Amino acid sequence: QKEVEQDPGPLSVPEGAIVSLNCTYSNSAFQYFMWYRQYSRKGPELLMYTYSSGNKEDGRFTAQVDKSSKYISLFIRDSQPSDSATYLCAMQNTGNQFYFGTGTSLTVIP
Amino acid sequence: KAGVTQTPRYLIKTRGQQVTLSCSPISGHRSVSWYQQTPGQGLQFLFEYFSETQRNKGNFPGRFSGRQFSNSRSEMNVSTLELGDSALYLCASSRGPDPPNYGYTFGSGTRLTVV
Numbered sequence: 001q002k003e004v005e006q007d008p009g010p011l012s013v014p015e016g017a018i019v020s021l022n023c024t025y026s027n028s029a030f031q032y033f034m035w036y037r038q039y040s041r042k043g044p045e046l047l048m049y050t051y052s053s054g055n056k057e058d059g060r061f062t063a064q065v066d067k068s069s070k071y072i073s074l075f076i077r078d079s080q081p082s083d084s085a086t087y088l089c090a091m092q093n094t095g096n097q098f099y100f101g102t103g104t105s106l107t108v109i110p
Numbered sequence: 111k112a113g114v115t116q117t118p119r120y121l122i123k124t125r126g127q128q129v130t131l132s133c134s135p136i137s138g139h140r141s142v143s144w145y146q147q148t149p150g151q152g153l154q155f156l157f158e159y160f161s162e163t164q165r166n167k168g169n170f171p172g173r174f175s176g177r178q179f180s181n182s183r184s185e186m187n188v189s190t191l192e193l194g195d196s197a198l199y200l201c202a203s204s205r206g207p208d209p210p211n212y213g214y215t216f217g218s219g220t221r222l223t224v225v
Contacts, residue, residue, distance in 0.1 A: 041218075041221075043218045044153075044216045088152075088153070092209050092213075093209075094209060095166075096158070096207055096208055096209055097155075097166060098155065100153040
């Protein structure tokens with residue numbers, strides 16, 4: 001079993017829709033949680049970094065962490081065509097080791 | 111503020127050759143990590159450097175090596191290239207070696223093709 005599981009999609013939504021992206025993990029040692037966005041031919045770009053259960057909001061993006069269920073989510077409100085990218089979740093333990101999901105490909109259709 | 115700079119952006123090499131990739135982290139970032147990204151395997155950790163010392167190493171053969179210089183710039187080397195080494199190699203820097211260090215800033219990567 002992989003330590004981080006992420007549905008690869010692809011996910012296709014109409015412009016303006018709410019997008020929900022999810023990851024599950026198995027290791028309780030993960031204390032820090034991230035979402036990255038990766039456009040084609042680019043490196044991943046950090047969207048959200050959080051280290052507590054609950055919600056963290058930044059503009060149209062909300063990251064949700066449920067440590068008891070070992071589940072994290074990223075919600076994108078009012079999705080735009082420019083949100084079309086691959087989204088990677090990542091977990092970090094206290095030893096500074098990162099574990100990435102395989103990514104979910106998102107297309108927002110105008 | 112300049113981002114993470116990786117050079118070269120693209121490389122084509124022949125099997126058996128060796129290659130050196132370069133990374134300049136964000137100014138003030140002293141921790142540098144390298145990842146290999148392929149469509150089938152996703153992001154796979156190669157190594158992490160801090161203060162010129164390798165702190166962590168992933169599960170890659172000894173053909174993959176790296177180093178960090180006193181100015182935090184880093185290089186990775188792959189010797190005796192194999193076709194399976196074709197991938198996007200990403201360098202990432204962070205503020206420090208211990209969390210919370212607010213995640214990585216990635217470069218745009220070096221796309222290596224081995225023929």
